[in-house]
Amino acid sequence: MSYQYGQEARDRISALGQAAVANFIDEVPLAFRKPFYERQPAIPGFRRGTPPEFKKKQERLVGHLVHPQLGPKGDNDWKLFAALWLAWAKNRLGVDFPVNDDAFLTPDSGLAFLRRLADQFPDSPRETVERLFCFSGFADHADALVALGNFHPASTLARDRMINELPGRLDKIEDYIEIAEPAAEETAKRIDQFESDLGSLTKRMELVASAVSDADSDVSSLRTSLDEVAASAETLEKLVQTLEAAGKQASESTSDFNSRAESLEQNLEALSVKAQKWHEFFAEISELKE
Numbered sequence: 001m002s003y004q005y006g007q008e009a010r011d012r013i014s015a016l017g018q019a020a021v022a023n024f025i026d027e028v029p030l031a032f033r034k035p036f037y038e039r040q041p042a043i044p045g046f047r048r049g050t051p052p053e054f055k056k057k058q059e060r061l062v063g064h065l066v067h068p069q070l071g072p073k074g075d076n077d078w079k080l081f082a083a084l085w086l087a088w089a090k091n092r093l094g095v096d097f098p099v100n101d102d103a104f105l106t107p108d109s110g111l112a113f114l115r116r117l118a119d120q121f122p123d124s125p126r127e128t129v130e131r132l133f134c135f136s137g138f139a140d141h142a143d144a145l146v147a148l149g150n151f152h153p154a155s156t157l158a159r160d161r162m163i164n165e166l167p168g169r170l171d172k173i174e175d176y177i178e179i180a181e182p183a184a185e186e187t188a189k190r191i192d193q194f195e196s197d198l199g200s201l202t203k204r205m206e207l208v209a210s211a212v213s214d215a216d217s218d219v220s221s222l223r224t225s226l227d228e229v230a231a232s233a234e235t236l237e238k239l240v241q242t243l244e245a246a247g248k249q250a251s252e253s254t255s256d257f258n259s260r261a262e263s264l265e266q267n268l269e270a271l272s273v274k275a276q277k278w279h280e281f282f283a284e285i286s287e288l289k290e
Helices: 007-016 018-026 030-038 051-066 072-093 109-120 126-134 144-148 154-289
Strands: none
Touching (some): 007 051, 018 072, 030 051, 030 072, 072 126, 109 126, 109 144
16 A cells, blocks of 8 residues: 555645755655656646646646645645655655555554664665655654654764774775785885896986087087188188179279270371371372382
8 A cells, every 4th residue: 555645744745845845755756756757647838748837747746735735636746746745755665665554644653664764774864764754644643753863864874883893894904904014025126126226227327418418519519610711711711702702893994905906006006007098198299209
């Protein structure tokens, strides 16, 4: 028989408010909620089976729980919430969560339920059981706090688990130590070898440093020689430029000399012609004298 919700429990949960009820339902994994929502009537304007429709159905359910409806519709809402509450309990405590054997709820049903949980799930955190009882269909009971005292807080359970696990952890630590001792000896040998190799490497580094120092000296000498070569090249370049200018000037002088020689040759030819004329002139004078 499934769990039921009495009127006192309905009033208690409705008084918690919409946010508290919605947060509790959200703690139920979607894989558990989805089958319940799929069996609910479709909502107009939403595509069936889509996340927006599930969200809308949940909002509608929360609204009905906070503002309960009368009649069969209200009973169906609380039956759906009871199924979600049971899914929450199984997700937190285990799938072997007890079923409800009572046909009708009594004022002592909640106390009996807590005692049964204490017997079946003694290691359940008190915070989980308190939240489970708060959203359950049971009425509050004066001895509920005493029954909840059978459960330990989550921090205490974690501490007890750690204490209980200490012997096993110590055994593991001892096993690790036995395994680690030979490894430590091997590591020590490797460290000694490493120190020896490091000494050899240091000597090699010193030789390399000396070679680098000699190379620096050679590079310095080479740089000096290169500077001298550069200076000589600069001097040679200036000399070439001077010779190039002198050659250009000599070319110009040669051209001028050629022009003068050509002019002189022309003058000589003219003079030769004049000399011929003078010779003829003197020959005519000699003939006239005769």
